[in-house]
Each structure stands twice: as C-alpha cells, then as structure tokens.
Amino acid sequence: xxxxxxxxxxxxxxxxxxxxxxxxxxxxxxxxxxxxxxxxxxxxxxxxxxxxxxxxxxxxxxxxxxxxxxxxxxxxxxxxxxxxxxxxxxxxxxxxxxxxxxxxxxxxxxxxxxxxxxxxxxxxxxxxxxxxxxxxxxxxxxxxxxxxxxxxxxxxxxxxxxxxxxxxxxxxxxxxxxxxxxxxxxxxxxxxxxxxxxxxxxxxxxxxxxxxxxxxxxxxxxxxxxxxxxxxxxxxxxxxxxxxxx
Amino acid sequence: xxxxxxxxxxxxxxxxxxxxxxxxxxxxxxxxxxxxxxxxxxxxxxxxxxxxxxxxxxxxxxxxxxxxxxxxxxxxxxxxxxxxxxxxxxxxxxxxxxxxxxxxxxxxxxxxxxxxxxxxxxxxxxxxxxxxxxxxxxxxxxxxxxxxxxxxxxxxxxxxxxxxxxxxxxxxxxxxxxxxxxxxxxxxxxxxxxxxxxxxxxxxxxxxxxxxxxxxxxxxxxxxxxxxxxxxxxxxxxxxxxxxxxxxxxxxxxxxxxxxxxxxxxxxxxxxxxxxxxxxxxxxxxxxxxxxxxxxxxxxx
Numbered sequence: 001x002x003x004x005x006x007x008x009x010x011x012x013x014x015x016x017x018x019x020x021x022x023x024x025x026x027x028x029x030x031x032x033x034x035x036x037x038x039x040x041x042x043x044x045x046x047x048x049x050x051x052x053x054x055x056x057x058x059x060x061x062x063x064x065x066x067x068x069x070x071x072x073x074x075x076x077x078x079x080x081x082x083x084x085x086x087x088x089x090x091x092x093x094x095x096x097x098x099x100x101x102x103x104x105x106x107x108x109x110x111x112x113x114x115x116x117x118x119x120x121x122x123x124x125x126x127x128x129x130x131x132x133x134x135x136x137x138x139x140x141x142x143x144x145x146x147x148x149x150x151x152x153x154x155x156x157x158x159x160x161x162x163x164x165x166x167x168x169x170x171x172x173x174x175x176x177x178x179x180x181x182x183x184x185x186x187x188x189x190x191x192x193x194x195x196x197x198x199x200x201x202x203x204x205x206x207x208x209x210x211x212x213x214x215x216x217x218x219x220x221x222x223x224x225x226x227x228x229x230x231x232x233x234x235x236x237x238x239x240x241x242x243x244x245x246x
Numbered sequence: 247x248x249x250x251x252x253x254x255x256x257x258x259x260x261x262x263x264x265x266x267x268x269x270x271x272x273x274x275x276x277x278x279x280x281x282x283x284x285x286x287x288x289x290x291x292x293x294x295x296x297x298x299x300x301x302x303x304x305x306x307x308x309x310x311x312x313x314x315x316x317x318x319x320x321x322x323x324x325x326x327x328x329x330x331x332x333x334x335x336x337x338x339x340x341x342x343x344x345x346x347x348x349x350x351x352x353x354x355x356x357x358x359x360x361x362x363x364x365x366x367x368x369x370x371x372x373x374x375x376x377x378x379x380x381x382x383x384x385x386x387x388x389x390x391x392x393x394x395x396x397x398x399x400x401x402x403x404x405x406x407x408x409x410x411x412x413x414x415x416x417x418x419x420x421x422x423x424x425x426x427x428x429x430x431x432x433x434x435x436x437x438x439x440x441x442x443x444x445x446x447x448x449x450x451x452x453x454x455x456x457x458x459x460x461x462x463x464x465x466x467x468x469x470x471x472x473x474x475x476x477x478x479x480x481x482x483x484x485x486x487x488x489x490x491x492x493x494x495x496x497x498x499x500x501x502x503x504x505x506x507x508x509x510x511x512x513x514x515x516x517x518x519x520x521x522x523x524x525x526x527x528x529x530x531x532x533x534x535x536x537x538x539x540x541x542x543x544x545x546x547x
Contacts, residue, residue, distance in 0.1 A: 007348025014341050078334060086332030089296050090349045091321040091392075 004092050008100035012074065013107065022074075025170075026066050026112060030058045031119055033180055038123040048212075055120035055127070056206035057179035060142065062112040064177070064199055067105050067143040069170045071150035075101065076162030079154060084241045094241075105143055131209030138205035141228045145198045148231035155239035179203045183215075195219070198227045247310050249274045249396055249427030250295065256303035257290040257451070264290040266451035267304070272444075274395070277418060277428040279442035281435065283543065287451035288431035289329055292400045295429065296326050308396055322350060325389035329400040329431075331381050335374035339365055339384050343391070350392035363387040364413055378405030386414055390421065397421055399430040403437050415441055435535050449543040462538050471510065472501040474526030475518060487517045498526070506530030 016022050038051045078084050087097060153166050175181060176190055177199030183191045194200050195215075201223040207213045208220070248271035257265035265287040272278040280288045293299050294306050297313030297320070306313060311320045333342065343356040353359060360369050363383040373381060382402060389397060397418070403411045418441060422428055432438050438445050439459045447455040447462070455462055471488070477497035484492040490504035504510055511528070518525055 003351060004349050007345050010348070011341055011345040015336070018336075081334045082328065082330055082332030083334050083337075085298065086326075086328055087349075089298065089321065089324070089326040089328070090346065091318070091351075092349050093318060 002096055002099075005096050005100045005103065008092065008097060009103050009107065012100070012104045015074070016070075016104075016108070022070055026062065026070055026108060027115055029065070030062045030112070030116055033061070034058050034116070034119055034123060037180065049124070051120065051123050051125045052127070052210075052212050053182065053207070054180060055116075055123075055125045056210050056212065057203045058120070059113070059116060059206050060199060060203040061174065061177070061179045062116055063109060063139060063142045063202060064146050064173060064179075065170065066108045066112065067146035068150040068153075069166045070108070071101060071105060071147055072153035072166040073163055075151065075154035076157065076166070077159065079241065080159040080162070080243050082243050085243070088241060102143075102147070105147060109139065109143065128211035131211065134205060134209035138202055138209065138224065141224045142198060142202040142205075145224060145227035145231050148228075148235040149198075151235040151239050152231070155235065158244045173197070173199045177203065196223055198224055201227075247307075248272060249276075249309060250278075250429055251307040252291065252295070252304075253306070254304035255291065255294060255301050255306060257287070257294060257299070258302045259290070264451050265294075265448075268448060268451065268453050269304075270446045270453065270456060272427045272429050274427050275422060275425050276444065277422050277430065277442045278444050278446055279438040280429065280431040280448060281433070281438045281445050281539070282431075282448040283433055286433075286448045288433075288448065289400055290451075291448075292329075292398055292429070292431060296324075296328075296398055297321075322392055323395045325392060325394035325397045327382070327385045327389045327397075327399040327402055329404075331373075331385050333373045333381065333385070335372060337373050338370050339373075339376075339387075340369040342384070342388060346388045346391045352393060353391040359387050359391065360384075363417065364410075377407075379407050379410035382406050383410055383413060386417060390417065393424075394421075395426055397426055397428040397430075399428065401432060402430055403432065403434070403441075411437070435539055439535060447539060447542055454542045455538070459535055463535055469503070469505050469531065470501060471504050471506045471514075471528075471530050472499070473514070473528045474499055476523050479523065484514075484517065487513050 034054060037054055041050055150166070153169070154162055157165050176186060176194045177197065178194055179199055183194055183200055186194065201220040204213060204215050204217065204220040205224065208217045250272040252271070253269050255265050255268045256263065268287070268291060270278065280291060282288050294301050295308060295313060297317050300314055308320060309323060313320060339360055340356045343353070343359050347353040347356065354362075357366065357369055360366055363386060365380060365383060365387070368376060368380060373384070376384065382405065386399070386402060389399070399418070402414055402418070406414060418428055418430070430441060432441075444456065444458055445462060446453065455465070457465065475498060477494070479494070479500070481492045481494055481500070484500070485502070488502050488504055488510050490502045492500055492502045495501050515525065
C-alpha cells in the first residue's frame, strides 16, 4: 500500500472525526432510526418484527450515507476550494487519490458495521448469519454504485449546491429507497421506479443475506450490478478536478 | 540546460491570447521574477510550468522534463504555491504538513516545519482563522517540504505584512543558495527587486524586457538630472545651457536626460545665479525601475 494513499486516508479520517455533521449523518441518524422505529411501531415495515425489516435497511442506508452523501460533500468542497488542484501538483497521482477515497469509504463502513450490528442485536434482532458472502458482495457493489454517484454529484455542482443536492437526494432516497419504508406501501408508480435504484436493491440483498427477503433477489442483483458498472463510467467522464467558476 | 526553460510559449483562453511567444529561462541557484500588471499572463505561464495545463504552442521544460507527460517523475522535485492557496478553510496546519510529508516522503517533524515559517503557535488553528500572511507562509512551508529543486511561487507575498515578507524572502533565498531554481510572479516592483536575481517583465503576454534590476535601469536610457526651481523658467534657454532638452515636468520641477557632470551642474547653477533664481533641490541619477517598468509597458499598449 502506497505511503501516499495512507497519508490521504489518515488526513481524511482526521477531517471526518472533527466534523460533527458527518458523524451525525453516518452514525447518528442510522442509530436513531433503529432505536426509534424498533420501539415505536408506526412505520409500515411489512409483516413481522419491525427490527427484522429495519436492521438490514438501516445497514443499506449506512452504505448510502457514507459512499454517496458523505463522499460527495467532502469531495465537492475539496474540489471547490481548489484543494484537488493543489493535490494535483504534488506527487499524489489521481489513481492514488481515488484509491484513498475507496479505502476511506471502506474504513467508515467498517466502523458503521461495528456500531450498527451490535445496536440492532441489542434491539432484539436475531438474524440468520449464513449469508455473509451475500452481505459482502452486495456491500462492495453498493459502495461502488453509490460512490460513483457521489463522484458525479461532487464533480457536477458548485460548492454549496453539492451539499444541497447530496442531502436532498439522501432524504428522498431515505423515504422511497425501500430501506426504512417497505416499497409495497408506496404508490406503485413510485415503487416501480424505486425498485430500479440502488437503495432498494441493496436493502433487498441485505434482507436476503440475513434470511428475510420478500422481493425479487435476482432482479436486485441485476439492478445493483448495472448501476455499479455504468455509474463509474458516467462519473469518470463527467468529473472535473478544478473548481467550477461562476 | 537551464532548470526551467520556456520557449515561444503561447497560452490562449478562448479567443484571448494570454501568453504570446514568451521565452525565458531560470538556472539552478537563481531566482527569476515574472513581473507584470494583473492580467499580463503571469499565472497562465505558471500553470503551464506547474503542469496544470498544456501550452497552445511553444514548449516548456522543467529539469529537462515535460510538466504534463513526465508529471510523476517531476512532481517530487517541484514545490508549488498557487495564487489562490487552495487550502480548505477547516484544514489545520499540522494535519496539512503531515499529509504533505507522506505525499513527498520527506520533511522534518510537522511542528518543526511550522516553527520554521513562524507558525509554531498556529499548528491547530483552522486555515479560515489564519491571516493572509499566515496562509501564504503555510503555503510556502508545504511547497518546501520535499526540498524541491524547482520552486514555482505565484504571488508569494500578496497580502503579506512586512514581517511575513521578510520570512518568505529568507526561505526563498535559502532554497536558492542551496541550488534551487525559483520562478515567482509579482506585480510589485520593489518585491521583485528584493527577491529576484533577474526580472522578466511581461505585458499583454509578451516579453518586454529581461535582466537584473541594474541592467534594466541602465538600458532604459541616459542618466537624468532633475531640479526644482521657480515655475515657468525659459526651458529653451536652459536646454542650451545644459546641452540637453530640459522639460518642466510639473510647475517648478525640471528634468533633463544628461550626464550630471560637474561642468553641467556648474553651468546650470551659474545660469540660475545670473537670474537670482533659488535652487530648491538638485538630483542626479538613473531612471528608477518604476520609470523603466511604466515606460516599457506603456509602449506596448
């Protein structure tokens, strides 16, 4: 592992732990959603125990918040402040910066799992652990798909617009992403579109991994694989390193 | 082969030609200042040297390498200060220095680096709370971490107070004395003269003059005699007396392009004495760098 990649990851982790909004987004909100809706049964989470639906869904939400929202905001501001241009005149190569961001997301995902799995268990979640390979495979595909969308957001919008767009997308997908609200409860027009987006696919695969899938698992794999292969191509074409000037 | 070679460089921004057939060099152990007004093409030239954009025509070589094609080999040997710092407002100096040490695989302990630029008491202060001068010094510290063979500094002293400027000049001179080549930009004449061994004066993207400050002043024309006296003297008669054209540049201020030899001064004072005109002051010397600069850049407009 390159010294330069590790340097970038260490720097970004330092920024992350000092940043209250980021911590709230990647840990605070998922834990809050788990605790609240596991105890207050108001959400349409389908039949069965709310926690069996919620725990895998909140894990999917965690992947989305880290790989898409958090990445887009951090990268978007680094781009807008000219920090990416500045790093471009150091020995750091673009591929190394990219590798650093991937590693950063993986480290943050690991921290989220360490917090969210015991928290879910404490709330009465007692899943079947046989689908660990499904969990890992879906996590990687999901992180790639969401990460590419994060790059796309960070590279397309200016400064505060990245923040607004990334947060708006987060809220919309939180509601219609099939993660905390069962898609079956949504109007069919919305549900039909939502099924083709990464959040619902990832949540479905996570439920499958823990033995609780209700929908079409094969379609979920297809949706996620298509996003994970196409979104990076679009992001690579659209991403700009230099700030967008008004 | 000079450390930095710019040959017939052309940079266009859309239809505007920002740099037009510019050529100059910078040797190892030399500080060269690109001097020009805002919009003269200084930063465009620097971005080509830094590898941030390709030339539209002409060529640049840095340490005999191409800044774009040979980026990975060149970057560890080059230090850069960009014009608009490019530092995130929430970033802290110590974290930035640590990051740069891992990127360059070199450098002293972060706190020693920051002590060296007078930021020893600012290691945890976010960039947004640093003054303009403190940001420039932090930026220079980052540029120096890899002990670079070449330094590109875009407006290194802009917005920096007197003390900060002295620190920056010392650090730049130290790198030069250790054999580094330094190319910097400035629009301030005094700063260029203090920091640089040679000046490259550019205007509208074109080279208008190159040389040491002394060379430029000497080349700018004959020596000058100027004096103050009563307004409205007969400049035609005076021109005969001193043997050169005398101008009244402002009421009571006279100037002539003439060697201030003792005989000339004697003739002038004798003429004034005959008419009982008191002499307010008398100055002899060359055109200052400012005159040279203004004259050179006005000619091309």
